[in-house]
Amino acid sequence: SRLTLRTTVPVQTGQELYTSYTHSLEPTLVRRENLARGKYFDCSCDRCKDPTELGTHLGTLKCNKCDPGLILSTNPLDPEAQWKCTHCEFSTGGGAVRRVLSVIQAEMDAIEWMPLDEQSVEARERLWRKYRSVLHPRHAFITCIRLSLSQLYGRVPGYRLDEMPDILHERKIEICKDLMMVADVLEPGLTRLRGKYRS
Numbered sequence: 001s002r003l004t005l006r007t008t009v010p011v012q013t014g015q016e017l018y019t020s021y022t023h024s025l026e027p028t029l030v031r032r033e034n035l036a037r038g039k040y041f042d043c044s045c046d047r048c049k050d051p052t053e054l055g056t057h058l059g060t061l062k063c064n065k066c067d068p069g070l071i072l073s074t075n076p077l078d079p080e081a082q083w084k085c086t087h088c089e090f091s092t093g094g095g096a097v098r099r100v101l102s103v104i105q106a107e108m109d110a111i112e113w114m115p116l117d118e119q120s121v122e123a124r125e126r127l128w129r130k131y132r133s134v135l136h137p138r139h140a141f142i143t144c145i146r147l148s149l150s151q152l153y154g155r156v157p158g159y160r161l162d163e164m165p166d167i168l169h170e171r172k173i174e175i176c177k178d179l180m181m182v183a184d185v186l187e188p189g190l191t192r193l194r195g196k197y198r199s
Contacts, residue, residue, distance in 0.1 A: 030105075064134070082094070111124055150172060
């Protein structure tokens with residue numbers, strides 16, 4: 001008997017293979033919690049150890065005390081670690097960050113159950129606007145909203161390709177490009193996520 005294994009990127013002989021047990025678009029705080037609860041281990045991969053999540057900023061918040069500041073965990077492997085601003089003295093605990101994420105997640109879950117129609121597009125756009133001053137532009141929640149919008153624009157009544165003005169066509173292209181930047185880092189190669197958004 002024979003086993004065939006397909007990788008998403010070229011692999012050299014002896015090179016380590018990686019897999020993911022979680023959704024790649026979740027922020028580290030959520031991913032590690034899900035892994036501990038569901039798979040019974042604490043991940044300490046390069047992405048989990050990096051406060052910027054390999055430069056994607058999927059877990060990064062915006063500072064509300066200063067304009068350019070980003071709030072990052074001082075130790076992403078510790079869910080209770082302090083989160084500090086990169087430009088001012090502001091800091092907060094991991095528990096407070098988790099509570100903020102839980103509130104936003106509940107709102108995101110609510111829109112996921114909406115019928116896929118014009119209102120569902122508008123609800124996602126409203127949620128994006130509501131949290132753009134709190135979340136980094138590439139935060140996981142914003143990225144998931146982008147993912148939904150990329151699939152809804154062009155497909156639902158009121159937003160079908162032949163009904164959309166040029167500005168919304170351009171918005172869809174921009175959304176897909178932003179998604180590809182994240183996917184190129186988190187799911188490089190021949191992955192399902194990347195396959196949906198290639199130009």
